[in-house]
Amino acid sequence: MTPTLDQLQAAFGRLLSAAEPPADGTARVVDYTAKGYHFDATVAPQQVVEAARLLDQIGFALDAITGVDWIAQNEMEVVYDFFHPSANLRVVVRTRIPREKPEVPTISEVFPGANWHERETHDFFGIRFSGHPDLSPLLLPEDADYHPLRKDFAA
Amino acid sequence: MELLAETNHNETFVLNLGPQHPATHGVLRIKLTMDGEYITRAEPVCGYIHRMHEKMGENRSYAKFLPNTGRIDYLSAMHYTHAFVGAVERAMRIEMPRRAEFIRVITSELNRISSHLVWLGAFLLDLGGFTPLLYAFDDREKILDLLEAITGARLTYCYYRIGGLCNDVDDAFIKGAREFVAHMRPRLKMYRELVTENIILRKRLVGIGPISAEMCRKYGATGPVIRGSGVAYDVRRAEPYSVYPELDFEIPVFPEGDSMARYLVRMEELKQSLGIIEQALDKLPDGPVMAQVPRVVKPPAGDYCYAVEAARGRFMVRIVSDGGEIPYRVKLRSPSFSNLSLFEEASRGMMLPDALALLGSLDLVIPDIDR
Numbered sequence: 001m002t003p004t005l006d007q008l009q010a011a012f013g014r015l016l017s018a019a020e021p022p023a024d025g026t027a028r029v030v031d032y033t034a035k036g037y038h039f040d041a042t043v044a045p046q047q048v049v050e051a052a053r054l055l056d057q058i059g060f061a062l063d064a065i066t067g068v069d070w071i072a073q074n075e076m077e078v079v080y081d082f083f084h085p086s087a088n089l090r091v092v093v094r095t096r097i098p099r100e101k102p103e104v105p106t107i108s109e110v111f112p113g114a115n116w117h118e119r120e121t122h123d124f125f126g127i128r129f130s131g132h133p134d135l136s137p138l139l140l141p142e143d144a145d146y147h148p149l150r151k152d153f154a155a
Numbered sequence: 156m157e158l159l160a161e162t163n164h165n166e167t168f169v170l171n172l173g174p175q176h177p178a179t180h181g182v183l184r185i186k187l188t189m190d191g192e193y194i195t196r197a198e199p200v201c202g203y204i205h206r207m208h209e210k211m212g213e214n215r216s217y218a219k220f221l222p223n224t225g226r227i228d229y230l231s232a233m234h235y236t237h238a239f240v241g242a243v244e245r246a247m248r249i250e251m252p253r254r255a256e257f258i259r260v261i262t263s264e265l266n267r268i269s270s271h272l273v274w275l276g277a278f279l280l281d282l283g284g285f286t287p288l289l290y291a292f293d294d295r296e297k298i299l300d301l302l303e304a305i306t307g308a309r310l311t312y313c314y315y316r317i318g319g320l321c322n323d324v325d326d327a328f329i330k331g332a333r334e335f336v337a338h339m340r341p342r343l344k345m346y347r348e349l350v351t352e353n354i355i356l357r358k359r360l361v362g363i364g365p366i367s368a369e370m371c372r373k374y375g376a377t378g379p380v381i382r383g384s385g386v387a388y389d390v391r392r393a394e395p396y397s398v399y400p401e402l403d404f405e406i407p408v409f410p411e412g413d414s415m416a417r418y419l420v421r422m423e424e425l426k427q428s429l430g431i432i433e434q435a436l437d438k439l440p441d442g443p444v445m446a447q448v449p450r451v452v453k454p455p456a457g458d459y460c461y462a463v464e465a466a467r468g469r470f471m472v473r474i475v476s477d478g479g480e481i482p483y484r485v486k487l488r489s490p491s492f493s494n495l496s497l498f499e500e501a502s503r504g505m506m507l508p509d510a511l512a513l514l515g516s517l518d519l520v521i522p523d524i525d526r
Contacts, residue, residue, distance in 0.1 A: 032394075036245055036460030036473075061372040064488040068475055081460070081488065083469070085372060085381065085388040090460070113374035116496045124209070139202040139525055148210050149484075 002087040003058040005029050005039060011054055012041050019044050037081075037090035045095045045104045048080065052107040052114075055091060060084050065107075065117035067125040069099075071151040076102045076127055097127070106132040124149035167195055170507075174203050178281050178511045181521030185498075185514075187507070194510055197502045199495055205525040212485030217243050217452045217474075218317060220485065224472070225311045227487060228523035230273055232312040233259075233266035234465035240315045241396060241461035242472040246454030247317070255319040255444040256398045260435045261332060262302065262314060263397075263463075264428040268339070269298040270466035271421045271428075274518045278418070279350065281515040282359050287350050294342055301331045317452060319445035332436060336429050343426055351422060360415035364513030366501050367412055374497040378468025378490050379424070380517060383417035385410030390464035402434045414516035421518070453480055467491055467518055491523040 012027035019025060023044035030040050043051050063081035070077060080093040097104055106129040108114040118129040119138040126147035129135065137144045147153060167190050174184040182203035188196040208227060212220045224239040225232035237259060244251060272295040276288030299309045305328050306314040306321075314320060350356060371381040381388050389406045391399045407423035409416035454476040462471040468490030475484035494517045502510040 034245070034248075035458070036242070036394075036462070059372070062375040062493075063469070063471065064375070064473075064486065064493075066473070066486045068484050079458075079473070079486075081471070081473070083375075083393070083462075085368075085386050085393075088393045090394065090462075092460075111373050111375075112500065113376075113493060113496050116492065137202070139205040141202070148207055149213075 003060075003084065003089065004087075005089070007058070008039050008089075008091065011058075012039075012043075012051070015047060015050060015054060016041075016043065019047055023047075032090070037092050039089065039091045040094075041092070042094045042096075045078075045097050048078070048093065048095055049105050049107055049110065051093050052080065052110040055082050055093075056110050059086070060089075060091060062111040062113045062117070063090075065114055065121055067121050067127050067149065069125060069149060069151045070096075071099070074099045076125060078104055078121065078127060080107070102127040103130055104128075105130050108132060123147070126150065166190075174200075178514065180277060180519060183495075183519065183521045183524070187510075189507070192506050194502050194505050194507060197499050197510065199498055201495075201524050203525065204522050206522070208526045209485050209487060212482050214481065216480050217454075217482060220482065221317070222311075222313045224487075225313050226522070227489060227526055228465060228467065228470070228491065228520045229310055230270040230520055231266060231466040231470075231523075232308075232310065233263045233314065234463045235470055236313060236315045237263060237397075238461050238463040238465075238470050238472045240317050241463065242459050242474045243317045243452060243454060245461055246457070246459040246474060246476060247448070247452060249318045249446050249448060252319055252443045252446055253398070253440050254323075254442040255446075257435045257439045258320055258324055258444065259315060259397055260399065260402065261324075261432050261439075262306075262312075264431045264435075265298050265302060265332070265335075266312070267428050267466050268425055269295045269302075271425055272298075274421060274466075275346070275350075278515040278518070279356070281511060282356065284350070284353075284356070287346070290342075290346070290349070294339060297331075297335050297338065301328060301335060304328060304331075316445070318448035319443070323444045329436060329439070332432060336433050336436075339425070339429055343422070343429075346422065351419070357415065359509075359512050360413065360418055360516070362411075362413050362415075363509045364414045364501060364505065364516060365412045366497065370497055370500065374500075375493040376468070376497055377493065378464070378466070378518075379417050379420040380468065380494050382406065382408050383420045383516075384412040390462050390469050394462050396461070396463060398435070399431075401438070402431050404431050404434075414512050417516040417518075451480055453478060458484075462488075465490060467520065467523065468494060487526055489523045489526060491517075491519045491521075492526075495519055495524055 016025040027041040060082040172185040184200040276291035471488040473486040
């Protein structure tokens, strides 16, 4: 089964309108040549597992998970990248969380490969992935209590 | 008198593989929980050579970060620099000169061959065969000499620049590249006769370390790993970049999913890369190798991705710009990281020597995992 952009648009449209409590998410097709991905969705933090499950069901593979520290807006962004092994599609799913309590549910139940990407994101940003089996440092030293990619990190 | 001691058959023990062990090709440690000769759990411990490249990207300009990217996977520097300059060129909407694109393809494919030759030698060394390494490094030396003449470096190339190349190729390089292709074709036949058909190798690899296409998808494994599991996923086709769409080449796929399939994918890729180099040399147009690039690189605010097919799989750079001279965020998605992440699941229940063959067939570069 090869998904199309129209299917993605429809599926994410349903996902976003079903958000409980209602959240202002977006999902749109973007110009690949300009951005390097085909589809860009912003969902509420509690919807990332559902979004991952949706993409899993239509055959997407996990590319990477990472964060961005938007310190001026006092927010953290978690970015999930997916690629499709046969449909030649790239999808980005994002969510924003408050900087004081950066927490999103883990998607490692859906994509076991997310385990390491989330551990790395926890290392670098201190974003907690609730339900994650082991958030101990992966790349940083085992006793690291700092998060170097936070914009207020000072060595 | 009892000759045998009473043993508890549920007992396991912990065995450390690495961080200094020849089979891990660098500073990777694997904590193995063993039930006799069998692995019940293999937990990779990473980070021994973590350098925080992504943080370095946030405190220097785009051009100054470029040399870092060639030092992540040091065997695949051309591809890694390509992804980074590609991301910046995409953000800045720079139109690349065609000659530069063809030279990028030629040098990238030469780099792929040299990387696969290091893998071939090191992998067979893991399996106890010493001789092939000497042949592989002999061939690789010719590529290093060719690339050194035009790039000034033998390994950590920084040849691609934002908007083109730092240097045009000369006639000696073109002649040398053609000679290398002619030299390498009969060598592939020699490798097949010397190594691929060797019964000892086949007994170590055939049916050992199966990885399914589904496992690759769930873990994001790419490159020869996913192609050895029967999925024709190659970034050069899936997200066409540079002038690859104009060149004729096949994506080698083997459906078995065992260590032998991954071996065969890489051996077949050597042949395909030679074909790509030959075509690109034939089509190489004249013209400049550098586009008009602003003196100060300030991509418009937003995020931009660029993925390439590196020797080990999908390498993607995501840059987030706030409109300034310095990247707001640089994310490096490296293939070895995802390819290793499936090792725990794939090695469960295997015998230790077979797991080492599996590890070798993943072709890991440790600095690429740790970044």
